[in-house]
Amino acid sequence: MSLPGVLLLAAAGPEAGALVRAAAARGHLVHAATTAAAYEGYGPELKGLLAGRVVTDFAQSGRAVDEIAAYARHRGVGAVLTVNEYLTELAAHLCAELGVPGNDPGRAHAARDKAAMAEAFAASGVRTPYTVLVRDPAGLRAALADLRVGFPCVIKPVSGAGSAGVTVVSGPAGAAAAADGARAVAGMYASGGEAGVLVQAYAAGTEYSVESLTQDGTTTHLAVTRKQVTDGAKRVETGHSLPVDLPPSIEAAVYREVGAAIGAVGIRQGASHTEVIVGGDGRCTVIEIGARLAAGQIGVLIQHALGIDVWAALLDVALGRPAQLAPTACGYATVRFVTSPCAGRLTSLSGLPTVGPGVPFVRWRAALGGLVHEPDTNGHQLGSFVVTGPDAAGVEERADALLRQIRIHVEPHPNGPAQVRPASTSAIAP
Ligand SMILES: Nc1ncnc2c1ncn2[C@@H]1O[C@H](COP(=O)(O)OP(=O)(O)OP(=O)(O)O)[C@@H](O)[C@H]1O
Ligand SMILES: [Mg+2]
Numbered sequence: 001m002s003l004p005g006v007l008l009l010a011a012a013g014p015e016a017g018a019l020v021r022a023a024a025a026r027g028h029l030v031h032a033a034t035t036a037a038a039y040e041g042y043g044p045e046l047k048g049l050l051a052g053r054v055v056t057d058f059a060q061s062g063r064a065v066d067e068i069a070a071y072a073r074h075r076g077v078g079a080v081l082t083v084n085e086y087l088t089e090l091a092a093h094l095c096a097e098l099g100v101p102g103n104d105p106g107r108a109h110a111a112r113d114k115a116a117m118a119e120a121f122a123a124s125g126v127r128t129p130y131t132v133l134v135r136d137p138a139g140l141r142a143a144l145a146d147l148r149v150g151f152p153c154v155i156k157p158v159s160g161a162g163s164a165g166v167t168v169v170s171g172p173a174g175a176a177a178a179a180d181g182a183r184a185v186a187g188m189y190a191s192g193g194e195a196g197v198l199v200q201a202y203a204a205g206t207e208y209s210v211e212s213l214t215q216d217g218t219t220t221h222l223a224v225t226r227k228q229v230t231d232g233a234k235r236v237e238t239g240h241s242l243p244v245d246l247p248p249s250i251e252a253a254v255y256r257e258v259g260a261a262i263g264a265v266g267i268r269q270g271a272s273h274t275e276v277i278v279g280g281d282g283r284c285t286v287i288e289i290g291a292r293l294a295a296g297q298i299g300v301l302i303q304h305a306l307g308i309d310v311w312a313a314l315l316d317v318a319l320g321r322p323a324q325l326a327p328t329a330c331g332y333a334t335v336r337f338v339t340s341p342c343a344g345r346l347t348s349l350s351g352l353p354t355v356g357p358g359v360p361f362v363r364w365r366a367a368l369g370g371l372v373h374e375p376d377t378n379g380h381q382l383g384s385f386v387v388t389g390p391d392a393a394g395v396e397e398r399a400d401a402l403l404r405q406i407r408i409h410v411e412p413h414p415n416g417p418a419q420v421r422p423a424s425t426s427a428i429a430p
Pocket of ligand 2: 275
């Protein structure tokens, strides 16, 4: 009997690529649902691995479900996955439509829309920052005057990702511009309609994410990841490291909140990435949850540090087969993101590490001669590399040393003096 087909919603990017390779290596026919424009950007390796594609418009979700479901039925698809934050809700509806393992379609919206998420968390008793949805300047003023919000506060888009349009606001002066910035962020497949932005209480503490896999409603937490972000108004990721060993009482508190968050948004078959802040008092606040594997090479970190084949595990869950989630290694891994010191034109790059022992992954995204940004969203990263090894201190030290060797030359805009600087290391935690 032939194996069921596997369908990915959006197959671009390293995580989706790894899933496609894993599924094809196991002998599945792999299909992609994609927009016409995105398919143009798929590389030859990816196109060669795909058995077929269905071109659709993800912004028209009802029609997209119908079109993809018709294609999937015709091609014998038995598993639907996505690693794309913007498509997790569509994936839940499609799984339900096809009768394959997936998340609760009735709750999937709450994993995408942060206003609905805040409500779902509150209803399930998940500790989360006090959140107000504002739709106009009067609403913004009222939210800023609400003592449950206070300063600093965070202004963010309702359904953004990659930290785009997220601003930590220290006083009333910057709030209107931050709200405009949040409102201007259009989601990847935005169909319009939501004009509001969120004003949220600021949770102080140390930021982690928890990578989990839920199968038949039972959740396994694969790792706690230390999330390294910049300080200041724009919180952009500079790296991730795992596994973090939290003190048992804090770990228990974190897992309690994360488990409740997973239930609140109806994740019952698949990965989740939950971002939390642990305060000085040891209490855990959930910032947000994604019904998908983490981005930012966290899957690669899990694979190398813990020896868990996350791609195989994701496939097994999607196919309704028991997933192998026990660690087979006890190492440590970290990723560093390379950012530009300023906005301008990237004129040279040197010192990028190469893949070799202890460096399993290197990715460079920015084109030489192309425009680069001062990072204010995660999408402005120029590249990244992963370092792995047996102990945390050695791995972090090596990653910092490798990052310092990278030299990028950016001609700033407009007509300012050229700058040569090591890639930004200032925000990387010791
Ligand atoms: N309420 C909050 N309190 C403290 N910090 C916050 C809060 N909300 C957001 N942040 C900071 O801003 C970052 C980005 O916010 P958030 O995760 O909500 O946006 P996002 O667009 O979903 O980002 P990403 O896709 O990178 O996770 C967080 O990782 C955190 O550092
Ligand atoms: Mg986030």
